[in-house]
Amino acid sequence: DTGVSQDPRHKITKRGQNVTFRCDPISEHNRLYWYRQTLGQGPEFLTYFQNEAQLEKSRLLSDRFSAERPKGSFSTLEIQRTEQGDSAMYLCASSPEVGREGGDTQYFGPGTRLTVL
Amino acid sequence: AQTVTQSQPEMSVQEAETVTLSCTYDTSESDYYLFWYKQPPSRQMILVIRQEAYKQQNATENRFSVNFQKAAKSFSLKISDSQLGDAAMYFCAYRWLGTGNQFYFGTGTSLTVIP
Numbered sequence: 001d002t003g004v005s006q007d008p009r010h011k012i013t014k015r016g017q018n019v020t021f022r023c024d025p026i027s028e029h030n031r032l033y034w035y036r037q038t039l040g041q042g043p044e045f046l047t048y049f050q051n052e053a054q055l056e057k058s059r060l061l062s063d064r065f066s067a068e069r070p071k072g073s074f075s076t077l078e079i080q081r082t083e084q085g086d087s088a089m090y091l092c093a094s095s096p097e098v099g100r101e102g103g104d105t106q107y108f109g110p111g112t113r114l115t116v117l
Numbered sequence: 118a119q120t121v122t123q124s125q126p127e128m129s130v131q132e133a134e135t136v137t138l139s140c141t142y143d144t145s146e147s148d149y150y151l152f153w154y155k156q157p158p159s160r161q162m163i164l165v166i167r168q169e170a171y172k173q174q175n176a177t178e179n180r181f182s183v184n185f186q187k188a189a190k191s192f193s194l195k196i197s198d199s200q201l202g203d204a205a206m207y208f209c210a211y212r213w214l215g216t217g218n219q220f221y222f223g224t225g226t227s228l229t230v231i232p
Contacts, residue, residue, distance in 0.1 A: 004161075033219065042121075042208050042222030043162075056219065091162070104150050104169075104212070106220060108162040 002026075004109035006092050012115045013082055020078045021112045025094030032075050033106060034067055035091040036060065043091050049075060082116045089113050119144050121211050123223035130199045131231050137184075138194045138226045140209030147171075151185065151192045152210040152220070155203075162208070168192065196228075204230045 005024045013019050025032050030051050035043035046065070048056040051072040061067075064082075069075040079086055090113075093106035120143045130136035142151070153165040168176045168185050175183050180197045196203055209223040 040224065042210075042224050043220070044222070045219035048219060058219075104214075105152070105164055105167060107164070108154075110161040 004092055004094050004107055006090075006109040006112050008112055009110060010113045010115075012117065014117050015084060016081055018078065018080045019082060019114065020076055021090055021092075021114075023075045023077070023092030023094075023109060025074070025092070026096075026107060027073075028096060029094035029107070030072065030097050031095040032069055033093045033095075034075070034077050035093065037089040037091055037111070038087075046077075046090075079114075082114075084116045087114055087116045119146075119211055119213060119221045121209055121221050121223040123207075123209055123226050125226045126224070127227045127229070129229040129231055130196070130203075132201060133198055135195060135197045136199055136228065138196075138207050138209075138228070140192045140194070140223055142190050142192065142209070142211045142221075144190070144211065144213065146213050148214040150212045150214070151183075152212070153181070153183070153192075153194045154208045154210060154222075155205045156208060156225070157205040165207070166194065199230050201230050201232060204228055 007022045032049045034046040037043045045058050047067050049069040064080045067077045089111040091111045092109045096103050122141045149170045151168045154162045155165050156162045166178045166181050182195045184193045206225045208225045210220045212220050
């Protein structure tokens with residue numbers, strides 16, 4: 001079990017550019033979540049996948065944001081036309097399916113820190 | 118709407134002493150989980166302890182224990198025999214069993230451990 005990994009760990013971009021982040025969940029976990037965390041705040045939910053299906057999206061996820069999990073394994077989060085307000089830590093978490101050990105808990109990755117200049 | 122409130126932005130404790138971090142939440146549901154996560158500086162969030170709302174017995178994990186008061190919607194974390202490695206942001210989180218799966222987090226408490 002190598003844990004949840006995220007890439008890159010840090011991203012600096014200019015306003016208006018597109019960025020894409022990747023999350024690799026724990027291998028046997030079928031559920032995957034994206035959160036955004038700004039300074040001094042707790043994580044805020046963005047979206048949730050069960051296998052390859054995106055089942056929930058927060059109102060925080062504007063039309064500039066899109067997430068995919070095409071094969072039910074890794075996931076990508078893309079932000080188009082970045083704005084300075086997008087600067088934050090983007091966290092990914094995963095869980096095994098309901099009913100399995102740990103199924104009620106989310107396991108977090110180290111996050112991708114985005115800075116938009 | 119579910120909200121989680123941590124009213125202590127910062128706390129400090131002497132090494133080897135005990136500290137309690139507060140958390141309250143608002144929900145109209147009866148079946149849910151509560152969690153405390155630890156986020157060390159520049160490191161990832163780690164689960165500290167979890168509590169099922171249907172269990173009256175307070176959860177305990179080594180030096181960490183909770184005081185779960187369901188009627189009061191209170192979920193505090195007690196850290197006994199504090200160690201330097203306990204220094205971190207601590208987040209309280211709520212998850213309703215009936216919804217998709219998202220967690221609702223508080224704003225966190227920054228814990229400093231004084232040698």
